[in-house]
Amino acid sequence: MTIHTTMQNQSSFSRRMSVVDGLLSEVGRAIQVLDGSVHAGRPNPAGKRRVPTTPVAARPELTAAEQKHAAGLMRVNHVGEICAQALYRGQALLCGDAAIQKLFVKAANEEVDHLVWCRQRLVELESRPSLLNPLWYAGSFSLGLLASRAGTAKNLGFMAETERQVEEHLDEHLKELPQTDERSRTIVAQMRDDEIGHRTTAETNGADKLGPILRLAMRGMSKVMTVTAYRI
Template identity: 50%
Template structure:
């Protein structure tokens, strides 16, 4: 029923923005000792993990918007599975941010609302485009995480292990979307998504 979907969707938003996320999997860095890092290295790692945390907030919103309008049970289940793993990422990022002495983005509610709207629009375009949007999003996030691994301190094994596992999960989500019938998005749309992502990452690094 529509009322049930509305309640579930609203609850997802509240939990993403205001509740303590609980991971279903152990943190990838759980058995890794904290390395001595300089203040600059900690600050950079915290800022990068804040960006990643924003990305996970956006992912929850995107999946929620897409699932809200999709009528294909297989696709809805795939979105829910991806959202569960993104909740792991959300918890891992938040925990690591606190360990590094950082904070979450002050603009998370704004990121969530905007991403939910994009997810809803993608879902309304039809399942093939919905899945294509999901695949392209995950592809760009995977590349984005790879760039973080290039600049994180080599000594920061804890942060690097978290980012590496997130990257592997995003790649799997993209592959699943393609297997379910997702189509490649038009080049202008891909560039538009990259441009919006750059604005988000540049802003989230500081705010």
């Protein structure tokens, strides 16, 4: 065996080990995301929840039906952030462009803020995250890995289309959330603004527009997720 061949084998082995190390690291990250131990980098835009001190202030801001509906919507939003976190970390893991890889990691870190805010609001609404979050995370991470192997432009295109559909979804939630639920509405509005920023970043860095069949498939999967997460 020549020295050149030996060096090639060592390089190939190093790349494989790097991928394995990355996957092991992602397993640890997934556990943190799913058990709620991750921390937001920014304060909750809704601020700290005030404790009522007078009989008037103690009146509930939401009826029982409104609270249940708001909790369902915020659970859907929490699942969306579980998916976004997994998707972007999957897209970053096998991305061959270092600069674009950093872009995905940055977006994933910003999505952690949304994840934490939604979870906090679910607690305030006396509700819980989706019981299917591990399934959502695994599926989205796998999609991210597939997208990362389609080339930089397609990888970014997947991010841009994802954010475009999320924007529409959050706009709908702002219409559906009770007007008196100012805390949920404030969180969702900030999330929407951040998602617009992520889409714009992807587009300015050369995102390709995805084909109609793939966009339709993404909408279909999103519909299944939202209907299921609202209840489970």
